[in-house]
Amino acid sequence: MIVARELLGKIVVRTWNEHLLSGVISETEAYLGETDTxxxxxxxxxxxTQTMYGPPGRAYVYLVYGMFNMFNVVTEPEGVASAVLIRGLQPLQGHEVMRELRKSGKGLTDGPGKLCQALAIDRTLNGIDLTAGQPLWIEDRNIKPGPxxxxxxxxxxxxxDHDRLAERRFWIEKG
DNA sequence: AGCACGATCTGA
DNA sequence: CAGATCGTGCTA
Known part of the structure; x- marks a missing residue:
């Protein structure tokens, strides 16, 4: 919950084939724990779900609908299964490469599946440390919060019902 | 072993 | 609004 809000405005950076790809996190969702249905x-x-139970600051990446990867950040300490899904980014660097990686469709990094394509994020990155730099990490440049x-x-x-209606999705103004 | 169903996106 | 597409977890 708290982390989901704090991640807004932070930067996701990805190095891929000598390219630097990055974007500002603009939309997130909090997935709380075993009690969250x-x-x-x-x-x-x-x-x-192993990695969700692991230490915080790691990437939880999995496949949905047989074709899309979802990129999450593990938030709570080891033993507690909590994560934040990254749903949207405002692209900063590497627009060209992102377009190339996505091939079809219009949006680039709006939507959890799209941004994973644009940043070449797949399950091979599951469990990696997001505070350790390459090949994927999160940076805190001091970007003004905004509403x-x-x-x-x-x-x-x-x-x-309770979890379905709970307001656990957060976003900031679109670019 | 088999089955139902996704933390989605696209194109009609 | 239907289809793509396959790993996962449940049932047996």
């Missing part, structure tokens, strides 16, 4: 962690500890909006999360109709 919208979270993968609600099914307990499984092979896939933060919130609303219910997307694509979680399977969750129980």
């Amino acid at each position: 919208a979270s993968h962690a609600s099914r307990g500890r499984t092979p896939r 933060i909006y919130s609303g219910p999360r997307i694509g979680i109709d399977y969750a129980g």
Whole structure:
């Protein structure tokens, strides 16, 4: 929750094939823990959710719908399965390469699946340390906060009423 | 072993 | 609004 808001305005940086790709985080979603029926962690500890239970500051990357990767940041200490899904970025550097990586569609980094394509993020990056630089990390340049909006999360109709309606999606003004 | 179903996106 | 597409977790 707190981290989801704090991540807004921070920079995701990715190095790929000698290229530097980056963008400002503009939309996030918080997935709280085993009690959050919208979270993968609600099914307990499984092979896939391992990294969510691991130390914070790592990447939790998984595949949905058989074709899209989702990029999350693990937030709580080891043992607690909490993560923040990165849903949107405002591209900063590497527009050309991002376009190339995405090939089809219009948006570049608006949407969790799209941004993973644009930044060449897949499950091979699952579990990596996001505070250790290459090949993927998060930077805190001091970007002015601006107003933060919130609303219910997307694509979680399977969750129980409480979690489905809870406002755990956050975003800032679009570019 | 088999099955139902996604933390999505695209094009009609 | 339907289809793509396959890993995961549940049931047996």
